[in-house]
Amino acid sequence: MKISAQELRKAWLEFYQSKGHTDIGAVSLLGDGTTGVLFNVAGMQSLMPYLLGAKHPAGKRLCNIQGCLRTVDIDSVGDASHFTFFEMMGNWSLGDYFKKEKTAYTVELLTRVLGLDKDKLCATVFEGNESAPRDEETAGFLLGLGIKKGHIFYLPKKDNWWELEGTVGTPCGPDNEWFYPIDPEKKDPVFPDDYVEIGNDVYMQYRKTKDGYEPLENKNVDTGFGFDRMLSFLNGTGDAYLTDLFADALKLLEEASGKRYADGGEDRRAMRIIADHTRTAVMLIGDRQSVLPSNTGAGYILRRLLRRAIRYCRALSVPSETMLPLAKVFIEKVYGKAYPLLLEREEFILDELQKEIVRFEATLAQGIKEFEKCVSGLERKNEFMKKSDPAYVPDKTIGGKAAFRLYDTYGFPPELTEELARERGLTVDKAGFDEAFKEHQQKSRVIEKGEAKGGLESHSDIAVKYHTATHLLNAALKRVLSPDCNQKGSNINDERLRFDFNFPRPMTEEEIKAVEDLVNEKIKEDIPVVFCEMSLEEARKEGFVGVFDSKYGETVKTYSIGDFSREMCGGPHVARTGELGQFKIVKEQSSSAGVRRIKAILLFP
DSSP: OOOOHHHHHHHHHHHHHHTTOEEOOOOOSBOOSSSSOSBOOSTTGGGHHHHTTOOOTTOSEEEEEEEEEOOTTGGGBTBSSOOSEEEEEEEEEESSOOHHHHHHHHHHIIIIITOOOGGGOEEEEEOOOSSSOOOHHHHHHHHHTTOOGGGEEEEOHHHHEEOOTTOSSOEEEEEEEEEEESSTTSSSOOTTTTEEEEEEEEEEEEEEOSSSEEEEEEEEEEEEEEHHHHHHHHTTOSSTTSSTTTHHHHHHHHHHHTOOGGGOHHHHHHHHHHHHHHHHHHHHHTSTTOOOOOSSHHHHHHHHHHHHHHHHHHHTTOOGGGHHHHHHIIIIIIITTTOHHHHHTHHHHHHHHHHHHHHHHHHHHHHHHHHHHHHHHHHHHHHHHHHHOTTOOOOOEEOHHHHHHHHHHHOOOHHHHHHHHHHTTOEEOHHHHHHHHHHHHHHHHOOOTTGGGGSBSOOOHHHHHHHHHHHHHHHHHHHHTOTTOOEEEEEEOSSOEEEEEEOSSOOOHHHHHHHHHHHHHHHHTTOBEEEEEEEHHHHHHTTOBOSOGGGOOSEEEEEEETTTEEEEOOOOOOSBGGGGOEEEEEEEEEEETTEEEEEEEEEOO
16 A cells, blocks of 8 residues: 555554544654663654553553664665664553454554555564573464464574563563565465564563562563654555655755666665754654764764764765755755754754754865875785785775874764775774774873963873863963963962962953853864974964973974964864853953953763
8 A cells, every 4th residue: 555654643643542542642762861872763762661650641551653873783774774863653551451452453543544455464472481481372362353373483592582671670582573575465374484574562560670570569561663664665665765765865965966766776775864863863863862973872873873873975976064954855845844943943953953064074074185195005005015015904994093194183983984994895903993092092191390380289180171171261362352362370280270370450241251152162062173293483473372482392293273273282172173062251350451361161971
C-alpha cells in the first residue's frame, strides 16, 4: 500500500487511541539522565519510571511517536537504511493488558489498518535460556490469531530479548518481532533472508540487576515500530530515503548540484549524508532543550554532524549554505505540523546553522589541503622505501602528531581525519594523537621563570582557561572602547580573573555588554589558539602585542586566536576557545588614575 508520512502518523495514533490509549506526545531528544544515555535512543526511554511501577498521569495505556537519535551508526549513514535522527511509533501498557491483547492489536493494525497479508506475516519469539523460560505463551496467542505455525520462529537472546545495554535497574524482557517478505510477490520466500523486520513488541516482565534479572511486580508492554522504516516498507521503495520525508530535500540537492540521486554512486551517498545530518541538526537545535554546537556532550555530536555535512556539500559541489533552504524544507514542509516548536524557532535554527557553517568553512579548505599534504608525504615515503627495499610493507597510517596538528590548527575533529583517511585506504594513529594532545597540554602549563608575573596564582585547568579569556577580553576592549586600550596588569585564580587596562572613564552598561557579547561570540566560534615562536622583530611586524617590553628576549612566544587576538605571551593556554564556557563580567571599577579594572568569571554547563 502507498501511504504518506502524515497518513501513517495519523493511522498509528488513531488506532491506539481507539483502543483506549492516550497520545502523550514526544519528549526531548536529550535523555533525562536516568539511564546514563546521552540521547533518547528508544521511545520507551522517557517512560522508564512508569515501566518500573510509578503511576503515569495519563493512565495505563499510552501511545506516541517519539523522535530518537543514535550516534553509533554515524559512519554508516550514506547507505539506503541508516539515519541519525529517526522516529519510533510506540504504545505501552503499564501493568494493564499483556501478551494476549498485544498480539491481537498488532495483527489487527498490520492487516486491517495497514493492509498486509496475514498469511505472509512471520514472527519470532524468545527460545529461552537459564535466565527466562521459552516464550510458548506468545507463540500460542499468535497461532490462535491465524499466524501460520511454520511462520513462528524461536530465536536466542541476541535476537529476541530487549534491554538497554550498559544499564542496571532498567526494565527488560522477551520480545516478539514481526517480519514481512521484502518482495510480497515472491513465491516461497525463505526466512530470514527474504524478509524485513517491521516492528517489535517487548514484554517487560523483568528488571535488570547486576547479577541477572528479577521479575517486575507489574507486567508491561512496550511496542516499537520504526516510523521511517515502516514508511519505506509500505511504499516498497527499498531505499529509506525515497519517501516523502526526503523527497523535497533530495529534489533541492539535485537542483543545487545538477546531479541526479537516481544515478547512484558517491553523489547519492553525499545527498543522503547532507539530508540526514541537516535533518538531525534541525531537530537538535529546535529541541525544547535546544542543543547548540560545542566541544562537549550533545553539542559535540551536533558539531560533528554539521561539519560532516559541510564536507559532503563540498564533495557534491554545492555551497554549504544549501543546508539552510534544506533546513527550511524539514521545518516547514516535513515536521512543522508534528513538531510545532520548530516553526516557532525557525529563525533561531537557521541562524545557528549559518554560524556553524561560517565557522567551519573558514578553516575547512586549508585543513583539507594540509590533510592532502600528509597523504602525499606518506606516499613519497613509501615510494622511497620501496625503492630501497622491495620487501618493504607500505605505511598506511597518518601519524598522531599530524592528526593533532589538523585538530589544533585547522579545527578538524579527530573523527573527520579518520573518515578522510578511511576514504584513502588509510588509518590514523589514535594513540599518537592522544599522546600529542597530552604533550600540548603539558607544554601549555609550563611557565618559564618570571612569566608567572603575568598574573596566574596557579596553573590549574581552570586558571589556564581564565588566562586565555584575558586575551579575548584584551582584544574585545580594543575593539569596543579604543585601540589604545592596553593591559596594565592582571590577577588570575581558580575563581575569577581580574584585568586592569588604561581608560579615562567608567564603562557604560552598553559597553560592558558589548565587550561581554564579543568575548562570548569568539568562544562560540571555537577558534584554535595557535602557538608559535619567532623573533621579537618578526612578532612586532606580524602585529603581535606585548605588555611589558623588558620581559622579552630576542625570541618570543606568541599566541594567536584567529585574526581576533595576537599577543606575545608565555602561556599557558587552552587549545581552543570553545573550552572557555560562558564569559561574564561581574564588576567594572576604578583601579587607579586613568586605569579601570574588570572582574569576570567563566560559567560552565
